[in-house]
Amino acid sequence: MNHNSPVSPCPLTHPGSPLPLASSRRVLTATQLRAHGVGAAQIEEQCGPGGAWQQLLPGVFLLHPGPPTSEERLHAVLLYARRPPGPGAVPQQAPRPAGDDADLPYEEAMITGLAALTLHGFPSAPPLLALDRIDVLVPRTRRLRSTGCARIVRSAALPRPRQITGVHVAPVPRALADAVAQLNDAGSVRLLLTDAVRGGHCEPTAILRELDQARLLPRPYVADAVESLLAEGRAVAEDRLFRMVREFGLPDPVWNVDLRLPGGPHLGGVDAYWPDQAVAVELDMRAGGDAEWSEAVRRREHLEQLGITVVHVTPRKLREGLDQQATVVRTALMAAVDREPAAYVVVLPR
Structure with missing residues (x-):
């Protein structure tokens, strides 16, 4: 057979197939088939009545007759979605050599x-x-x-x-x-x-x-x-x-409580609070925008001015680094002995 001899269109499993037998995929584009020596007429024949192939999408072929x-x-x-633009289309990137899309x-x-x-x-x-x-x-x-x-x-x-x-x-x-x-x-x-x-x-x-x-x-x-x-x-x-x-063996806090000054205003709710150490954990579950963020910052700053340490955690931090967040809370609890006593606050169920 010389280089001008036509290549017989064969299914992948045929020993005379021009396509790579080791391929784990039986879906190829027309460009990929041409790179293996299979022309348009051969593709049409294989996809015709009684043929071994079928067209799944424009320019994309399944190389066996059964359901995909x-x-x-x-x-x-x-393969259809990243197919190179057809004739007359404006290319979105530099043109690629024929058959090169097989490795893209x-x-x-x-x-x-x-x-x-x-x-x-x-x-x-x-x-x-x-x-x-x-x-x-x-x-x-x-x-x-x-x-x-x-x-x-x-x-x-x-x-x-x-x-x-x-x-x-x-x-x-x-x-x-x-x-x-x-x-x-x-x-x-x-x-x-x-x-x-x-x-x-x-x-x-x-x-x-x-x-x-x-x-x-x-x-x-x-x-x-x-x-x-x-x-x-x-x-x-x-x-x-x-x-x-x-x-992680942390002391038990009081859970989901509101903090208030005695006879004064509401300071906000926290998810966990250690009264003896004046340490609070606040979950950031914000779904709003800048206004909600500003209010959360204002509330946290007010608590810290009263001597309460606020540990701010997000669901993602708890999901990806529970041990790291435990270390942050433990450090805050241990540091309480070196801080000035916090203002007295009233702790109420939330």
Whole structure:
């Protein structure tokens, strides 16, 4: 056979196939097939009646006749989304040599929405094969349309993806926002938001930020679900705070109390307080903006002026470094003997 001889189109499993037998993936683009010597006519023949291949998406082919697996659908969607622009399109980057896209990462496309949440391990997200469409996040400037099993979601700025089972996946807050945008059922939205916090995937503030940027918070069913999200976030954070005190041998505080000056104004609530050492722990569960932050700072400064040490912790700090937060609290308790006595305050149940 000389270099002008046509290459017979064969399925991957055929010993005479021009394609790499070691490939673990049976999904390739037309460009990748051409790089292996398979022309357009051969592709059309293989995808015709009785052929061994099938076209999943424009320019993306499944190299076996049976139904695609979940992994094959994911890779097909990503290959379609990062496919180089066709003739006449404005290129978004420098042109690449023919066939070079076979080695490209999915740097400008990532799975998002419900499919991403399934890959992140959300119990309430549906199985991948149950999804008629898979959401894929691309730059806003990409000239792509939703088709087949691929639904295009555009963004002015792409987040940094996570890699799960070899697939680029949007981080949980962004995937949640894209999933919620396609839902209209309060129960489903509430379950997804609860899974995010209960499973330790992210904090409520990160979710709220994405929902706000996507302009989803005004939707009534989203607003209802957000209330449950904040309640779940506080419950999880309080549980970690209880564990911190118990597991690291800290003295028992009084929990969830209000502080007041005798006969004076209300000083604010704290999540844990050690009266003998005048040390308070305050969980930062803010869901608001600058006004709420300013009020929290003002309250903390007032307590510190009275000689009360305020340890400010976030749910993320408790999730990622419980031992470090225990050390901070223990240090504050030990330092109490070297401080001036704090003002007397009244401690009341909150």
